[in-house]
Amino acid sequence: MTDRRLTGIGVSPGVAVGPALVVRWELPDVPQRVVEEDEVETEIERLHVAIADVQSHLEDLKVRAEERIGPDEAKIFDAQIMMLQDSEFISGVERLIRENQLCAERAFEFKALEVRALWAQSASERLRQRIADISGLQVRVLRRLLGEPVDPILETDYGRPVVVFTRELSPGVTLQFDAEHVAGFASEEGTRTAHAAILARSLGIPCVMGLVGGLARVASGNEVVLDGTHGSVLLDPSKDEVREARARERRRRALQRQLERVMDQPATSQDAVTVALRGNLDLPEELDAAVNHRAEGIGLLRTEFLLIGRAALPSEDEQARYFERVVRRFAGQPVLIRSYDLGGDKFPAFFRTAPEPNPFLGWRAIRVCLDQPRMFETQICAVLRARVEGDARLMLPLVTQVEEVQRTRELVAAGIEDLIRKGVPTARELPVGVMIETPAAALMVDQLAEEADFLSLGSNDLTQYTLAVDRGNARLADRFTPFHPAVVRLLKQVCDAGERAGKPVSVCGEMASEPLAAFLLLGLGYRALSVAPPALPLLRWLVRQIDIRQATLVAEAVLAARKTSEVTKLIEEGVAPHVDLRWLEAGRLPRTKRSATFKA
Ligand code: PEP
Ligand code: MG
Numbered sequence: 001m002t003d004r005r006l007t008g009i010g011v012s013p014g015v016a017v018g019p020a021l022v023v024r025w026e027l028p029d030v031p032q033r034v035v036e037e038d039e040v041e042t043e044i045e046r047l048h049v050a051i052a053d054v055q056s057h058l059e060d061l062k063v064r065a066e067e068r069i070g071p072d073e074a075k076i077f078d079a080q081i082m083m084l085q086d087s088e089f090i091s092g093v094e095r096l097i098r099e100n101q102l103c104a105e106r107a108f109e110f111k112a113l114e115v116r117a118l119w120a121q122s123a124s125e126r127l128r129q130r131i132a133d134i135s136g137l138q139v140r141v142l143r144r145l146l147g148e149p150v151d152p153i154l155e156t157d158y159g160r161p162v163v164v165f166t167r168e169l170s171p172g173v174t175l176q177f178d179a180e181h182v183a184g185f186a187s188e189e190g191t192r193t194a195h196a197a198i199l200a201r202s203l204g205i206p207c208v209m210g211l212v213g214g215l216a217r218v219a220s221g222n223e224v225v226l227d228g229t230h231g232s233v234l235l236d237p238s239k240d241e242v243r244e245a246r247a248r249e250r251r252r253r254a255l256q257r258q259l260e261r262v263m264d265q266p267a268t269s270q271d272a273v274t275v276a277l278r279g280n281l282d283l284p285e286e287l288d289a290a291v292n293h294r295a296e297g298i299g300l301l302r303t304e305f306l307l308i309g310r311a312a313l314p315s316e317d318e319q320a321r322y323f324e325r326v327v328r329r330f331a332g333q334p335v336l337i338r339s340y341d342l343g344g345d346k347f348p349a350f351f352r353t354a355p356e357p358n359p360f361l362g363w364r365a366i367r368v369c370l371d372q373p374r375m376f377e378t379q380i381c382a383v384l385r386a387r388v389e390g391d392a393r394l395m396l397p398l399v400t401q402v403e404e405v406q407r408t409r410e411l412v413a414a415g416i417e418d419l420i421r422k423g424v425p426t427a428r429e430l431p432v433g434v435m436i437e438t439p440a441a442a443l444m445v446d447q448l449a450e451e452a453d454f455l456s457l458g459s460n461d462l463t464q465y466t467l468a469v470d471r472g473n474a475r476l477a478d479r480f481t482p483f484h485p486a487v488v489r490l491l492k493q494v495c496d497a498g499e500r501a502g503k504p505v506s507v508c509g510e511m512a513s514e515p516l517a518a519f520l521l522l523g524l525g526y527r528a529l530s531v532a533p534p535a536l537p538l539l540r541w542l543v544r545q546i547d548i549r550q551a552t553l554v555a556e557a558v559l560a561a562r563k564t565s566e567v568t569k570l571i572e573e574g575v576a577p578h579v580d581l582r583w584l585e586a587g588r589l590p591r592t593k594r595s596a597t598f599k600a
Contacts, residue, residue: 047108
């Protein structure tokens with residue numbers, strides 16, 4: 001059974017059933033050809049004709065994209081068009097033809113490899129992401145020079161929609177299809193943010209990427225079930241498996257319709273308890289999704305992206321601009337900006353830290369910030385500046401001691417003075433909150449609640465450190481669960497402590513996005529949850545189905561449980577009268593790389 005299942009990343013939801021069509025869209029073999037001196041100009045002419053043809057092909061694709069999915073998405077073709085117009089790049093290819101008497105194919109390949117190597121080493125994340133554009137261009141120009149069609153022409157004679165399998169899915173290939181001919185896309189490479197993934201979502205065609213080694217396992221004509229919601233492909237499915245997949249898809253669509261219906265309704269339970277639903281932001285690109293999914297503020301704004309893949313620390317101005325942008329989009333709503341959570345698996349290369357034997361128990365998060373006060377103060381000043389524009393607040397990760405909060409407050413006071421001295425507009429106070437994500441913080445939560453302005457529960461790390469189970473270790477995935485009675489008790493203590501101290505408490509770990517776990521959190525008393533934006537609609541719908549009084553009774557029973565299995569059973573039984581559990585399964589989002597592996 002498992003042998004027939006390929007696992008990847010679900011990048012466009014939905015189920016597709018049909019025959020596979022394997023498409024090989026790879027760099028063609030280029031002949032080792034040199035040309036005579038008197039053929040050089042002809043070769044350069046050939047290059048220009050090919051470039052002009054590819055450019056007009058890309059412009060055609062862009063027009064088709066504009067018609068089918070709109071002008072914004074169609075812009076993905078601009079990067080390749082601009083490269084073809086880059087005179088430095090083109091004259092570099094010409095020089096190789098002139099000086100080394102290379103044929104046009106060989107010269108173009110050399111130059112593209114040179115740019116690719118340069119970008120691969122670049123500190124700029126943006127340039128590294130654009131390597132796929134170079135590949136796209138390289139394949140097209142080389143194919144044209146070799147007399148092949150610029151993009152493969154895909155014809156099928158299966159008489160029903162196919163599931164296209166490729167190594168790398170290009171936007172050009174994606175666009176050739178519509179739902180009438182293609183049921184789904186699968187590729188060995190790529191992630192959610194790949195251009196082709198964005199296109200597949202816009203076209204409404206299910207898609208799974210990152211199926212490492214997948215091409216070797218499937219041949220054109222093989223029957224497959226592709227699940228773009230969960231990120232899997234089932235080879236050679238039985239009739240029952242196909243029936244089950246279709247039923248799953250029907251449930252997903254029915255659920256989707258319900259989610260759309262409640263999109264603009266408040267997250268208020270059957271017994272009139274309203275819950276605040278906020279968004280977690282890892283990257284600026286998620287800002288639109290947070291707004292579109294009706295986040296009521298940002299419950300966790302991760303700032304590590306500002307450092308990763310960079311050659312130097314970001315300036316105060318750069319950070320302030322980003323924080324201000326977010327705060328303005330969420331006028332009147334809180335934006336909890338988390339100070340750098342460096343260490344563990346994330347350290348920018350320029351930090352040059354010696355490797356640690358236990359990085360997750362090492363120089364991490366608030367420890368790094370307090371040991372690097374200049375870096376920390378720069379970030380604090382950026383938050384203070386954003387607070388002039390709205391409700392920006394500062395949140396500290398991996399706190400284990402009261403002194404860490406006190407020391408941060410000193411830096412906040414110094415930051416305010418500094419900005420005033422420089423004449424930069426600044427807030428005169430800044431709420432400082434503590435993430436409860438270590439057992440030490442959970443056990444000291446009363447003292448931390450006195451010291452802090454708000455608390456936010458980081459269930460990913462709290463589970464990892466309480467259970468001594470690495471959150472990223474797939475082998476331990478079944479043991480990583482916030483439904484362990486030890487974690488559940490800490491969850492309760494934290495919520496109660498916030499209430500006793502009169503300080504707001506929210507949850508920003510992954511568990512809040514799992515419907516069953518959210519039900520438990522609401523039963524334990526939490527009234528603010530922050531999750532990845534795509535998880536918001538399902539949560540809103542869930543809250544509106546349930547009765548908080550009943551969730552509270554379930555949570556009480558859960559607190560007396562002695563085993564994870566008992567906890568899970570009690571929650572399932574508690575949710576079942578309100579919600580069909582199979583619906584929740586159908587609406588489950590694919591796990592992100594960052595997320596914990598917890599499966600409710
Ligand atoms: C957590 O630990 O739950 C959390 C939200 O922080 P991160 O996932 O960024 O460690
Ligand atoms: Mg954490």
